[in-house]
Amino acid sequence: MTPIALKVIRPVISVGSRYAPQVTARLAFELFCRTPPRRPAGPKARQVHAQGRQRLDAAKTMPFRVGKARVMAYLFAGQHREASKRFLVVHGWGSSAAYISSLAAGLASTGAEVVVLDLPGHGHSSGRHLNIRMAVEAIVEAERRFGPFDGAVGHSFGGASLVLAAGGIMPDAGQFNPGRMAVIGAPSRIEWLFDGFSDFVGLSESMRRNLVRHAETVAGAALSEFDGVPIAQRLCKPLLVVHAEDDKEVDPEHARRYTAVPSARVHWANGYGHRRIISAPEVIGVVATFLTDVQGEDSRNSAT
Numbered sequence: 001m002t003p004i005a006l007k008v009i010r011p012v013i014s015v016g017s018r019y020a021p022q023v024t025a026r027l028a029f030e031l032f033c034r035t036p037p038r039r040p041a042g043p044k045a046r047q048v049h050a051q052g053r054q055r056l057d058a059a060k061t062m063p064f065r066v067g068k069a070r071v072m073a074y075l076f077a078g079q080h081r082e083a084s085k086r087f088l089v090v091h092g093w094g095s096s097a098a099y100i101s102s103l104a105a106g107l108a109s110t111g112a113e114v115v116v117l118d119l120p121g122h123g124h125s126s127g128r129h130l131n132i133r134m135a136v137e138a139i140v141e142a143e144r145r146f147g148p149f150d151g152a153v154g155h156s157f158g159g160a161s162l163v164l165a166a167g168g169i170m171p172d173a174g175q176f177n178p179g180r181m182a183v184i185g186a187p188s189r190i191e192w193l194f195d196g197f198s199d200f201v202g203l204s205e206s207m208r209r210n211l212v213r214h215a216e217t218v219a220g221a222a223l224s225e226f227d228g229v230p231i232a233q234r235l236c237k238p239l240l241v242v243h244a245e246d247d248k249e250v251d252p253e254h255a256r257r258y259t260a261v262p263s264a265r266v267h268w269a270n271g272y273g274h275r276r277i278i279s280a281p282e283v284i285g286v287v288a289t290f291l292t293d294v295q296g297e298d299s300r301n302s303a304t
Contacts, residue, residue, distance in 0.1 A: 012027075025213070028197075028203060029211060032211070052096075059074035060074065064145055066138050069125065069127050069138070070125060072123060073116065073145075076104050085292060087149060087150060087152060088114075088147070088162075090159070091154075092155040094122070097116040097124075100116065100155055102284065104116045109288075112291075120134050120138060133170055136164055139162060143176055153287055156187070159186025163183060163186075163231055170220045171221070180238035182290055183228075184278055184283065185242070186228075228258070229257050241258045241267070242269055
């Protein structure tokens, strides 16, 4: 949101919160869910995006619909005649399949089939809005069409969406069931997003509560349920948590919380921040090794 737009929005919300709080809460939620412009900002971003689009040109496009949204999916075929694994890759907020394509290509190089999504409002998918329920529904529908998936990896908002989709906490949204998951630079709980947005647009405490209530109505679940740690504890699936302690966008404490999950392993990829982490060769290697861990699967199967 530009400074000029913010100067207009703040007084509107201030007045609306006094005279039409419910309508203003819906307006605030629309602003909260509005996705950023898709055009890369700056020469470096344009270069990364262009390189990503080149990788996607080698993939098969497989668009599908979720509700009113048209979601673009890309299939990276494995390098072997018959792929031994199938993985799902989900990008973060304000990103796209192009930006996370180096990770997808790295996973495909193991011989796996890899499906990468453009979430609604991003990349070549339709719309200008995205909320967590829309992301969960897109992930569940991707599994119905292209799965089952042996593993899934998501960055930032995409990682949080994967965990929540696996948790099945939203009525009628379905449940995602991958063999294992990896999350990179992902929040483990999302209350802080509402706090940050409320401060940014100048919401009063009462309007923040109205915003949260409206978001819970849309999601069909209480905000307290949007917590990846108890979900991961309940699922007991192998979980890899990759984070950088120099991440300035998602506090590393979100990753540290997962140390309470017996089935989770935290890998610190320091020095890569929040965005470069998804294309770092070290991270791609760690994620690929985790998702293709046949030995680990065999040992668990023999134990059962």
